[in-house]
Amino acid sequence: MTTQRVRMTRTASGPAGSFLAGGVYDLDVQLAAAYIRAKAAEPVAVEPVRPVRPAPPVRQSEPSPVETTAAPPAPERAAPPPAKPKVRRGPPGVG
Secondary structure, three states: OOEEEEEEOOOEEEOOEEEOOOOEEEEEHHHHHHHHHOOOEEEOOOOOOOOOOOOOOOOOOOOOOOOOOOOOOOOOOOOOOOOOOOOOOOOOOOO
């Protein structure tokens, strides 16, 4: 099965799946040709894959000493007072 790379100009879906507008997909040649004829896709030129140059090796160095100091303990805070009950004014049943 050969494939063709296409960029969808419209969203299309069918038995082969859903293809969103703006997405680039590798489709079966017959399906891609049908979408191209319907102006729902445009062919994309396949660029050859360039080899990736490996990153230069990282130099290993000794870790620098880290100075740490102990933070003073946080002062204790009193608990907030309990909430007062809500006072209702007016006839019962009215919020």
